[in-house]
Amino acid sequence: MSSDGGAFPRFDVAADASEHSYLTKHQNKAICSPNISADTHKQIMREWRILEKHLPDSIWVRVYENRIDLLTAAIAGSQGTPYHDGLYFFDIRFPHDYPNSPPWVRYRSFGFRMNPNLYANGRVCLSLINTWVGNRTEKWNPGDSTILQLLISIQGLVLNERPYYNEPTLGVLPRMFSGDKMSNVYSEDTFVLSCKTMLCLLRRPPKGFESLVKSHFKERGFEILSAMMAYRSGECRVGCYGIRDGGGSSVQGRKGQPPRKFRAEIKQLVPLLATAFAGTGASVGNFVEQLAGEKVERDRGCACFCLSFLFSS
Template identity: 45%
Template sequence: MTPEKDNSKLTFPQFDVVSDMSDHHFLGRDPTHCAGNRFLRAISKEWRILQENLPESIFVRVPETRSELLRAAIIGAAQTPYHDALFFFDIALTPNYPNEPPMVHYLSHGHRVNPNLYSNGTVCLSLLNTWIGHPSENWNPKQSTLLQVLLSIQSLVLNGKPYYNEPGTVRFWTKKSSEYYSQDVFLLTCKTTINLIWNPPTNFKPLINHHFRQRANAILAACDAYANGRVKVGFHGCDAAAPPSFKIRPIFQMNIKIVYANLVSEFQRIEASVPPGGERLVVIRTNKPKGIFRRMIKNMRCFGIEEEK
């Protein structure tokens, strides 16, 4: 089914079968194991579960000639550094499925937005048996499903405090470290958004463009709020009691200014309604940067970006 769009609404089903997915990460794997009755029954069961239970924040596509392959898009949840963004995962069911978990590859665009999502696409998750967890958290052939995998990525990986997903960070637990990490994650998430608009995965361009047309202003407003420390990363759009930032680093402000300008350019390219005069992010500095940060901010002029006083 081809997605259709009018002036106000995009019709993009949560689950659908498509004719082309030539850029799928696992396309080169041998598909001959898909012909067995046992395997076909397992696939049919998974499809039915996805069709009936996918939440509005997750979309799945399956190529019609390769039923063992899937691609999922997950919308980042509110009150996380991933809010309003899209994250894509390529999935392959192995010959031993469901006795072993599916293979999952994150479409990273070279960015590591989480300790469990590597820039090479590796996804570390107990449910996938790619991380050593409690036995009850590992893949169970009799109970585990693809839907559980997607929901686990959304809730356990793309969470509100990704800093603590890194093994061993509990020993060095500080609110400042966690907030700094979330600032970096938000920045990489914005870069991922730019990459997705430039190079959308096959069959998802209509969703990507519609999604960011709807959320462009919220993302730009969040950049402003976070860069100026009015609210902690992840809390833009929450009530007035949302906590302000612990501290904003000059390097974060500098990078957000650059990314903001690129976001505006890409949002305008997909005809998002960006407020007039909103091409430039105004950052109010409460402390004068020193040393290397002063030199870096000076070099921002090569991007056509001036520092506010």
């Protein structure tokens, strides 16, 4: 399920680009777009029209009236992936010779690397923008490629079900050489980083996207917490919560207790996210109390064991 962002328009023109990755601290937010030729201006306006008309309901774009060479996109993670229910922000700049050269793209990472294609410093490695190797059909084509195609590619090909296999050295090898076990661990780590990204967004939402962040997590907060608890208990594999097959049966994926590190991280994040989600007006259930109850039961069990040991001695 993807959020519709409440009443937040999927495409709109904004005034303030001051947080954009391609604006340096020395550039004033009101500076007019530099070195934009008439042809490039025409192509950018064409991109605006395509985005305004064809954006899916899980991608939102803001362009800037005083910097038409810049735009910011928010992409919702798809169900069935470790990115589900998250929001991921990308800053894009049109080069002066666009579309002959591909757009520049930076990911707002908050210092987290949760995909082989998305670096902690914001670098995006993707064949479509010529920042990674690829065959001719995968690379930027000035006559056909568009920003819409780029955003959909990021959502579907980068933020995918098994990001572990995005690693170039693994993508060319049969899965038997690396195994789904490593992929599962990578997805668990990715989900943890996605949860941390949610916290960062809720504490300091990107300028111009405040209402999207609030409405999205108000709508999805309870489901995110439910998924966290299910993954921590080993009820289902990360990404499988709430997913059903063609017959309507729940897709469980791997079952069994996940690694201790993952369980500890989720336990730490649940109360933090519950508090943040509650601030949006989301229902947060009694998940924090459930975790506290686990400790009470564990302490009670330990006490009973000690007493039985003493009386049996």
